[in-house]
Amino acid sequence: MSDSADDETPMLGMDLPETAPQPPAGPYRVLARKYRPQTFAELIGQDAMVKTLGNAIARDRLAHAFLMTGVRGVGKTSTARLIAKALNCIGPDGQGGPTIDPCGVCEPCRAITEGRHIDVIEMDAASNTGVDDVREIIEAVRYAAVSARYKIYIIDEVHMLSRNAFNALLKTLEEPPPHVKFLFATTEVNKVPVTVLSRCQRFDLRRITPDMLFAHFSSILQKEGVEAEAPAIWLIANAAEGSVRDGLSILDQAIAHADLDGGGKISADQVRVMLGLSDRTAIAQLMATILDGDAGGAIDLARAQYALGIEPVAMVRGLMDLTHAITLAKVSRHDDPALAAADRERIGDWAQKLGFAPLNRLWQLLLKGHDEVLRANNPLEHLEMLLLRVIYAASMPDPGELAKLLEKGGVPTMPMVAPAAPATPDDAAAASPVEAPVAETPPSALTIAQIHQLLESSGNHQLARQVYDDLKLVELEPGLLVYAPVPALDSDFARRLGEALLNQTGSRWQVRASEGDARPSLGQVRQAKLDDNDARIRELPVVKAALAAFPEARLVEDDDSRHRSNP
Numbered sequence: 001m002s003d004s005a006d007d008e009t010p011m012l013g014m015d016l017p018e019t020a021p022q023p024p025a026g027p028y029r030v031l032a033r034k035y036r037p038q039t040f041a042e043l044i045g046q047d048a049m050v051k052t053l054g055n056a057i058a059r060d061r062l063a064h065a066f067l068m069t070g071v072r073g074v075g076k077t078s079t080a081r082l083i084a085k086a087l088n089c090i091g092p093d094g095q096g097g098p099t100i101d102p103c104g105v106c107e108p109c110r111a112i113t114e115g116r117h118i119d120v121i122e123m124d125a126a127s128n129t130g131v132d133d134v135r136e137i138i139e140a141v142r143y144a145a146v147s148a149r150y151k152i153y154i155i156d157e158v159h160m161l162s163r164n165a166f167n168a169l170l171k172t173l174e175e176p177p178p179h180v181k182f183l184f185a186t187t188e189v190n191k192v193p194v195t196v197l198s199r200c201q202r203f204d205l206r207r208i209t210p211d212m213l214f215a216h217f218s219s220i221l222q223k224e225g226v227e228a229e230a231p232a233i234w235l236i237a238n239a240a241e242g243s244v245r246d247g248l249s250i251l252d253q254a255i256a257h258a259d260l261d262g263g264g265k266i267s268a269d270q271v272r273v274m275l276g277l278s279d280r281t282a283i284a285q286l287m288a289t290i291l292d293g294d295a296g297g298a299i300d301l302a303r304a305q306y307a308l309g310i311e312p313v314a315m316v317r318g319l320m321d322l323t324h325a326i327t328l329a330k331v332s333r334h335d336d337p338a339l340a341a342a343d344r345e346r347i348g349d350w351a352q353k354l355g356f357a358p359l360n361r362l363w364q365l366l367l368k369g370h371d372e373v374l375r376a377n378n379p380l381e382h383l384e385m386l387l388l389r390v391i392y393a394a395s396m397p398d399p400g401e402l403a404k405l406l407e408k409g410g411v412p413t414m415p416m417v418a419p420a421a422p423a424t425p426d427d428a429a430a431a432s433p434v435e436a437p438v439a440e441t442p443p444s445a446l447t448i449a450q451i452h453q454l455l456e457s458s459g460n461h462q463l464a465r466q467v468y469d470d471l472k473l474v475e476l477e478p479g480l481l482v483y484a485p486v487p488a489l490d491s492d493f494a495r496r497l498g499e500a501l502l503n504q505t506g507s508r509w510q511v512r513a514s515e516g517d518a519r520p521s522l523g524q525v526r527q528a529k530l531d532d533n534d535a536r537i538r539e540l541p542v543v544k545a546a547l548a549a550f551p552e553a554r555l556v557e558d559d560d561s562r563h564r565s566n567p
Contacts, residue, residue: 030249030252031248031249031251032245032248032249035248036078037075037078037082038104038113039101040082040086041101043079044212044216045074045205045206045207045209046203046205048206049203049205050100053086054100057086057099062098062181063200063201064176064180064181065173065176065181065199066080066083066182066184066200066202066203067185067189067192067197068080068183068203068205069185069186069187069189070187070204070206071207071241071242072187072245073240073244073247074208074243074244075205076156076186076205077156077185079185079203080156080183080185081112081120081154083152083183084112084117084181085112085113086099086100086101087149087150087152087181088109088112088119088148088150089102089108090108090149091103092105092106094106108147117148118146118148119147120152120154121140121151121154122154122156123153123155123156124156125155125156126156129160129162131168134161137153138172141153141177141180142177149179150180150181151180152180152181153180154183155184155185156185157187159186159187159189159192163193170195170199173200174199207241207243208242208243210238210240213236213237213240213242213247214233214237217247221233224255226258226264226265226266227264227265227266228265228267229267229268232270235271235272235275239275253274254274257274258270280343282301282310284346286302286305286315286318286319286387287323290362291354299384299388302315302380302384302387303380306380312376312379312380312383313370313373313374313379315383316373320363320367320370323362323363324363325347327359327360329348329350330354330356362390365386365393366390369382369383446505447476448471448473448476449522451467451481451501452464452522454504454505455467455504458503460500463497466488467497468521468522468523469488470521471521472519472524474514474516474517474518474519479508480510481509481512482514482516483511483512483518485514485515489513494512494513497511498511
């Protein structure tokens with residue numbers, strides 16, 4: 001065997017590759033960490049705080065403790081680290097002082113960025129809540145910084161410290177050594193004692209607007225070499241709810257979710273499916289069936305969306321978002337760049353047709369139903385009942401609106417089907433005026449309860465009270481009202497009632513008194529119900545026992561129930 005270096009005969013099993021192996025790629029870093037701001041210029045949406053800090057540094061008026069508060073993901077901890085770099089930066093030449101624009105290349109800047117600086121101590125208050133943890137800080141602040149200008153303590157989620165821990169920190173926090181700075185971050189500033197807040201310079205970090213998030217995410221996608229539809233980026237920006245970190249997490253997921261067969265481009269439909277958002281077209285169709293009063297069609301659409309994997313609470317949120325968009329469009333304040341042209345046109349059309357009152361009722365019904373569906377054991381059933389409630393309740397105009405509609409001969413603002421009113425005078429007389437339906441009814445088919453409500457809504461309270469207490473119907477037909485003569489109704493009552501009905505309905509009514517079989521007045525019907533309820537209550541064993549034990553006791557009507565019962 002030759003030892004010559006020129007021997008080119010390869011040894012068995014020792015064949016060398018023609019090219020050197022590539023070093024293994026480093027572990028993937030999520031976008032939220034990769035694009036964490038390294039300078040104040042990269043910190044978006046917090047211009048007021050940056051200006052304040054810059055002026056404080058320039059004037060050498062640095063506080064000894066700073067408190068950053070705000071919602072999750074707006075940059076509280078990142079801001080604390082930037083402040084630490086700004087205070088300890090020495091510049092590329094090693095001669096610099098505190099600056100609002102840290103160089104990022106000096107040893108203190110690099111060490112703080114990498115989390116290895118010995119004089120910048122980060123502590124998570126969520127896992128170090130006790131007074132012993134704070135006592136270690138109190139003991140350590142007496143010693144000067146090892147290599148930095150300031151020894152800095154960054155305490156994240158500071159509101160998690162115990163009461164004793166806060167109390168132990170108070171004296172040191174108020175009069176720390178000149179070489180020590182405290183930087184606190186919290187999402188729940190209301191849980192921080194006032195005694196601590198008064199010793200800190202507080203910065204409220206603002207939510208990041210969707211416009212800023214859109215621009216930020218677009219820039220990151222460009223750096224990552226990933227294409228995305230503009231509506232998809234808007235959906236992610238809106239879903240982030242003002243949090244940069246949440247938005248970057250969603251963006252990371254969207255990049256992974258993008259269809260590789262389509263070149264890895266992020267589409268709005270893919271983002272909507274990924275986030276579990278209801279399809280806008282399906283929600284618009286569901287809203288259309290609600291406004292048309294198509295109960296069966298609304299339930300069928302809801303079940304179809306549920307079969308596709310859309311959660312019922314997501315459908316309710318979609319309806320709420322659409323109702324909110326329609327309402328804003330009425331005041332020309334709706335501008336959602338994620339909407340297609342067809343959706344904008346549809347919202348604008350509804351905004352012209354629907355009034356504020358029905359939109360407000362629709363919003364209130366959906367808002368209440370949202371919590372019910374969210375907590376329900378069977379969300380689909382609750383959603384179906386909510387849709388029926390919305391269809392049959394949101395269309396009911398208030399008495400004032402009903403009077404105007406009857407006078408103009410119009411229709412309710414929201415053309416939805418409402419429960420039918422009692423068809424006969426007997427049914428009308430038996431119904432409580434409070435429970436009487438106020439659905440759209442032609443003047444020729446008014447009930448006595450609706451007549452009473454018309455009079456109340458028009459401000460004719462005296463006449464309304466007479467109709468409620470004393471009017472006993474003999475006959476009620478289209479354009480004809482016959483009542484039994486009673487002393488409480490004077491000879492001028494028929495004329496006044498006829499004129500009031502003419503003003504409210506636009507149709508002439510013949511009103512007269514006549515003998516005949518008369519039905520009880522609305523007030524008598526209500527009193528009969530109360531008497532019947534009283535008798536039933538007295539038959540209850542517990543009530544019988546109470547009355548036997550206290551013979552002088554009596555049943556009284558609750559003030560609230562009396563108020564609800566009286567018109």
